[in-house]
Amino acid sequence: QSALTQPASVSGSPGQSITISCTGTSSDVGAFNLVSWYQHHPGKAPKVMIYEVSKWPSGVSNRFSGSKSGNTASLTISGLQAEDEADYYCCSYAGSHTYVFGTGTKVTVL
Amino acid sequence: EEQLVESGGGLVQRGGSLRLSCAGSGFSFSGYAMSWVRQAPGKGLEWISGINVRGNTYYADSGKGRFTISRDNSKNTLYLQINSLRAEDTAVYYCGRDRGADVDTGMVYSWGQGTQVTVSS
Numbered sequence: 001q002s003a004l005t006q007p008a009s010v011s012g013s014p015g016q017s018i019t020i021s022c023t024g025t026s027s028d029v030g031a032f033n034l035v036s037w038y039q040h041h042p043g044k045a046p047k048v049m050i051y052e053v054s055k056w057p058s059g060v061s062n063r064f065s066g067s068k069s070g071n072t073a074s075l076t077i078s079g080l081q082a083e084d085e086a087d088y089y090c091c092s093y094a095g096s097h098t099y100v101f102g103t104g105t106k107v108t109v110l
Numbered sequence: 111e112e113q114l115v116e117s118g119g120g121l122v123q124r125g126g127s128l129r130l131s132c133a134g135s136g137f138s139f140s141g142y143a144m145s146w147v148r149q150a151p152g153k154g155l156e157w158i159s160g161i162n163v164r165g166n167t168y169y170a171d172s173g174k175g176r177f178t179i180s181r182d183n184s185k186n187t188l189y190l191q192i193n194s195l196r197a198e199d200t201a202v203y204y205c206g207r208d209r210g211a212d213v214d215t216g217m218v219y220s221w222g223q224g225t226q227v228t229v230s231s
Contacts, residue, residue: 001171003154034216038155045221046155051209057219089155093216097160097168099145104154 004029004090004102011108012080020105022073022090028100030071034093037066037075040104041086049088050075077107085109112136112220114205119225126195126229132188132205132222140183143208145218146173146190148201148227156201159190160213168213195229202226 005023012018022029022037029035037050048057050066053073063078073092077084090102118130132144145160158173167179178191188205203225206218 003156032216034214036217038218040155045204045223046218047221048217048219051215051217051219091155091157091216091218093214097162097166097213098170099157099160099213099216099218100170101147101155101157 001094001098001100004092004100006088006090006102006105008103009106009108011110012077013110014080014082016080017076017078018080018107020075020077020088020090020107022075022092022102024071024073024092024100026071028092028094029068029073031095032093033068035066035068035073036091037064038089038091039084039086040089046089080109082109112207114207114220114222116203116205116222116225119203119227121228121230122195124195124197124229124231127191127193128195128227130190130192130203130205130225130227132190134186134188134207137207139186141211142219143211143213143215144179144181144188145206145208145213146177146179146188147204147206147218147221149204149224150198150201153201155204160208161188162212192227195227197229197231200227200229
């Protein structure tokens with residue numbers, strides 16, 4: 001149960017698009033279409049932004065989109081805004097009723 | 111409004127024990143699986159344990175042996191018992207509601223604000 005691999009940081013200017021990758025294995029990300037993404041502002045509760053690879057929970061902006069290819073999932077944020085600056089984590093079902101999170105990515109809006 | 115409120119954290123000596131609680135409201139607590147996730151200082155989120163609506167429990171390798179998850183649906187409360195506390199258990203502990211009745215959706219739908227656990231030597 002090793003953590004999924006994410007880049008430590010990604011940055012972009014307001015209005016730009018950025019993509020965060022999340023690399024796992026054929027036992028987690030590659031095996032199930034059960035990847036979710038979370039936005040986490042320090043000191044606050046994490047918030048789910050994407051579930052089942054590419055679905056939006058109610059109330060989440062469609063500027064956030066998800067995809068998956070093989071063992072790598074991705075989160076794209078379009079039209080980057082200052083409020084998007086936060087830490088982002090992916091999570092995958094890993095079989096046997098267990099979950100595994102990614103290492104986390106700090107998004108900076110320049 | 112759906113709400114999860116953790117409690118029970120604090121400063122504890124190495125080797126000690128602690129029971130964390132998570133009170134749920136605003137949703138049908140008994141109808142959903144629940145999880146505990148922690149974040150150590152400067153580190154990422156780590157899924158520790160989950161429990162489904164039937165009371166079946168599941169643990170990450172890091173949670174096996176010293177952690178025990180349980181729930182009391184009559185009190186809408188989730189628990190995490192941590193024994194033989196170590197310095198590396200220092201973290202903010204979050205409880206979360208799953209999207210379904212079992213720990214198999216890959217999604218923690220809602221989260222509490224977390225409770226801080228600090229293990230001193």
